Amino acid sequence: MPTLLVVDRAVPLVRDLIGRRHGWTDVGAGRLQRIDLPEAEYDSARERCTGVDADRVMAVPVSGAPMHFRGEGAPMPTRAQLRDRRDEPGGSWTGEGVLVGTVDTGVQPHPWLAGGYLSAPSDFEPHPATGNGHAPTDRLEVGHGTFIAGLVLQQAPAAGVWVERALGPTGRALSSEVAAAAMTLARRGVQVLNLSLGCFADDPNSREVMQQLVDDLHDVNPEMVVVAAAGNLGGPGEPETPEDFWPAALRDVVSVGAVESPRSTGWAPWSNRGRWIDLAAPGSQLVSTFVEGTVSAPDGEQLAFEGWARWSGTSFAAAVAAGAIARLMTGRRPLTAREAVAALRSGAYASGWTRPDGAVPAVPVVRLATWDQQQAAATAS
Secondary structure, X not given: OOEEEEEXXXXXXXXXXXXXXXXOEEEOXXXXXXXXXXXXXXXXXXXXXXXXXXXXXXXXOOEEEEEEOOOOOOOOOOHHHHHHHHOOOOOOOOOOXXXXXXXXXXXXXXXXXOOOEEOOHHHEOOOOOOOOOOOOEOOOOOOHHHHHXXXXXXXXXXXXXXXXXXXXXXXXXXXXXXXXXHHHHHHOOOOEEEEOOEEEOOXXXXXXXXXXXXHHHHHHOOOOEEXXXXXXXXXOOXXXXXXXXXXXXXXXXXXXXXXXXXXXXXXXXXXXXXXOOOXXXXXXXXXXXXXEEEEEOOOOOEEEEEEEEEEEOHHHHHHHHHXXXXXXXXXXXXXXXXXXXXXXXXXXXXXXXXXXXXXXXXXXXXXXXXXXXXHHHHHHO
């Protein structure tokens, strides 16, 4: 049975149209209502009412499958080296005291993340098989939340990352489920909310419904900034040319697209963008924390991971930007989250600017801090 999302002003009209006053549930802060309807009533409400939309599926925008990473000539960081990065009370540019929330697939325990994330038991991802006779998981997106948390902590190693599990093991969830998880994080007082997910939709009603979700979040936590991935192009179910992607293209959301490398100012060919874009960040073949175990690729190949991976997508560019906001908040002059966003938009902590491209403006490219750079800096000091 299809599900309808209705903004509060349209609820009386829809109720009169379908003749039903039961079965409604609140979404987010309650200014949006959700109801399951038979196909005929659902179609009628969508055709005759504004302020209504389907409870759409949101997905993580990744490009290709994660690739194994085992150091590739460089030693992996030891637990002691990683601990030293985090245990510097009062250190500038560390993100200390900043809480970054992310709605994702969940998180897995990892020595690199130890002490850097907060999650309830229900927010942990199922662990893939590790050669113990069980079949490998066929879930391509397993480890997405773990990868995101690692990227945030590479930028701001002393920040806290609260991973709220809402997406299924394939990296998908209904927008109402994402809204509920995001509202939980907003009420917990996160300063930065990372949404490495979204959906394409050209219906004006989609914009209104999605905007209500974002407005509800800011009503609950006015100082919180929302960072969202701009979306990918060219993959299954994705457009070939740039289109609006929700929630990134909404008002009061920091939208982040991807460039091809930390030294590049050119958009990755698979990165979505538009006149609504705010920032760019490296998003191609980034290295971050991942699961330990065996994952089945779509072609059936068995991929073994040892806690690290390379992966690409605007998902990860958004996480880089979210971590950079936390980093700037704890610079030599402390900033609020909104002040840190303004600084990023003006070019602070940028490696360059993209070139204007039609309706797409020139935007700063956020610098990428990696674990090996952090390790080298710690060693040099």
